[in-house]
Amino acid sequence: MTKRNEQPAPSHGKHAAHAKKAPNEPPRVAPSHGKTQAIPPVVPAGMKTSGVPAPHNGNGFAPEIADAPTLGSKPRAARIAGIVLGVVFGVLLVVYLVGVAAFSGHFWPKATIGSSDISFQTPDEVASVLEQGINKYSLRVHGDGLDVTLSADEAGVRFNAEQIVSDMFAQANEWAWPVEVFREHDETESLVATLDKSGVADKLHQAIDAVNENTEAPVNATVAFDEDAKMFKIVKEKYGTQINTDVVMQDVERAVATLESEVVLDERALSQPTIFSDDQRVIDATSQANSMILANVQLMMAGKSALVFDASVIGPCISIGEDCSVSLDEDALGAWADEVASAYTTVGSTRSYTRADGAQFSVSGGSYGWKVDRDALFDWAKAAIEADQTGEADLPCSQTANAWNGVGGRDWGARxxxxxxxxxxxxxxxxxxxxxxxxxxxxxxxxxxxxxxxxxxxxxxxxxxxxxxxxxxxxxxxxxxxxxxxxxxxxxxxxxxxxxxxxxxxxxxxxxxxxxxxxxxxxxxxxxxxxxxxxxxxxxxxxxx
Known part of the structure; x- marks a missing residue:
């Protein structure tokens, strides 16, 4: 860029002599091709305008200077813009640092903890709010027939307010205050109150036990033997009305931790079945149990069918565990063997009969009759179940008689x-x-x-x-x-x-x-x-x- 008063270098060439300008003549600018707007003439330094319009050509422009730019306008604008930006940046930096300093010792705006507004409060002020709140604290637990209120002393509620405030500040980033001030800050989750679980549990248990005396416990879906159908069927689960103390305690602990004033119990607090009828375990258990009752045997005494060993006998001896496991209940099978041995052993028992002449008598005692071998019967029954045995088999006995006419009947022949x-x-x-x-x-x-x-x-x-x-x-x-x-x-x-x-x-x-x-x-x-x-x-x- 040349200064305004400097002379341009002389031209060299054929028409160089004609290119020389007057000392104060402004530099020429090549005319633009196309439509341009007029610009005011440049007035040399020290000259005054006479108010007389500058001469112009037929196109409305001053001769030869209509398109000349203003020398030095761009550098000056850049300097001004830089100064403005620097000032703005400085102001913003000061504001930012002031904000950092302010929020290093105060909570954010729109900050709450529990039901308390702690916006712009200091840690000491928030700690004081928490301490005052806990002294007035009480918790009401109600719903599903239960209504009990626990005071702070009864619940043994305790917390370290200074530690809670310290933890909240440790998680805050004051350098991000330009963003954080526009957000809501619920610090309730930072509350970590503790309670005397044993004391609360005792009081809740007493209240819940009183309510549960008139409620029904839930029943899991299970598999049971249907005596009429002689097969195992699924028994649907049953929802009860009994309150689950463990669930209530969990709700109370959560409420106390954040100093909530109320716990409303709903169906979730009721004891629920844990096994349902569509559980694959229940379905599989039903199939397995039915596969174990296929034996069907006529147990014979003196050529007559004395009793039947079938599903009606085996079914009650199949055990379905709480985990839906299926097994043979040997105690139940043993009890059945005991009953059969007692009922079908006739030695010494009372037997009624009619003599050939029509006279009727009952007689007890003696050494003659049937004597069922209980242990042999038990072993036979287990084997029959495992083998799905069918047909006929003699009732295992250690002593036999000549006839069988039912329990209490004549067990000797005509002779x-x-x-x-x-x-x-x-x-x-x-x-x-x-x-x-x-x-x-x-x-x-x-x-x-x-x-x-x-x-x-x-x-x-x-x-x-x-x-x-x-x-x-x-x-x-x-x-x-x-x-x-x-x-x-x-x-x-x-x-x-x-x-x-x-x-x-x-x-x-x-x-x-x-x-x-x-x-x-x-x-x-x-x-x-x-x-x-x-x-x-x-x-x-x-x-x-």
Whole structure:
């Protein structure tokens, strides 16, 4: 750039002499091609304008200077802009640093903690607000039938206000105040109050237990055996009305931590089922349980079906755990085996029957009958379940009888010896139920000395080998040894039917008139001989009144 008063360098060339200008003549500017706007003429320094319009050509421009720029205008504008920008930047920097300083010791505007507005407050002021708030604090817990209020002292609410304020400031960035001042700042989450859980739990438990006395607990979906359908089915879950103390305690802890004044309980606070009917575990458990009840066996006694071992028996012995695990409940199966052994063992039990002549009797005791082997039955049942056994099987017994007519029924066949102690008469019935032998008897005496009544019950002939010598004690204490020709014992080898040659008469009331035996059944010698020839070892003997 040349100064305004400097002379331009001389031109060199053919027309150089004609290019020389007057000393004060402004530099020429090549005319622009196209439409331009007029600019005022440049007035040399020191010259005054006369107010007379400058000469112009026909296009409205001053001759040769219409397009000349103002020398030095751009540098001056740049300097002015720089100065302005510097001033603005300086002001902003000062404002920014003032803001940093201010918010280094005060909370942001629009700052709250709990229900308190702490905008522009100092940490000490906020700590004071917190301390005052906790002294007035109380928490009401209500809903679902519960309504209890906990004071700060009852809840044992405690917190370190200075530490809370310090933590809040540690998280704040005062250098970002130009952004933060326009945001809302809820510092409630910074509250970390603690409570005496044991004290609160005791009070809540008391209140909740009182409410729960009249509520229903929830029930998980499960699998149960349907006795009518003889199969396992899913039982849907059941929603209860019982309050869950653990959920309430969690809500209380959260509320106390932020000094909330109220906890409203809703359905979430109720104890909920944890297993639902569409749970795959429940579905799988149902399938597995039903696969374990496929056994179906007729248990036989003397060729008759005594009981059925099927789903109705097995189902109650299948256990479904809380975790939907399926297993065989061996205790339950053992209890079933115990029940069967007790009900179907007839030895010594009371049995009712009708004699061939139509007379009806009930008899108890004796050594004859069915005796179910409980342990063998249990083992058989486990194996049958595992093998899905079907068909027929004999009821495992350690002792069998000749017949089965149901629990409490006659378990001997048509052939047996009937000793009627009331009638003092004995009979032998054959396989067709016909009496092929009978005789009056003298049974054991009812009282006094060594005498005793003939035992009642169902027995069998233990021996029929012929004669024997009977030994015992007389009423006067003396010993006796009495030989008999026909000895047919049925109570061990102590009590039996035998000939009694010393008896001059039989039947009637002789057994109680002093002629009664020591317990045996006395027979006329001829009748004893006949019976000896007709009966066999193992024949049933029924002694009754």
């Amino acid at each position: 047996y010896i009937d000793i009627d102690l009331s009638a003092q008469h004995a009979r032998l019935f054959d396989e067709n139920g016909e009496a092929i032998w009978e005789s009056d008897i003298v049974s054991g005496k009812p009282r006094g000395g060594s005498g005793s009544l003939t035992p009642t019950g169902v027995y069998v002939i233990n021996s029929n080998s012929g004669g024997s010598t009977l030994e015992g004690t007389n009423d006067d204490g003396s010993k006796y040894k009495t030989p008999v020709t026909y000895w047919m014992p049925f109570v061990g080898n102590l009590i039996g039917l035998h000939d009694a040659s010393w008896q001059y008469a039989f039947g009637g009331t002789r057994y109680r008139d002093g002629a009664g035996s020591h317990g045996c059944v006395n027979l006329p010698t001829s009748k004893a001989a006949e019976l000896h020839g007709l009966c066999s070892m193992g024949d049933v003997v029924v002694s009754h009144w």
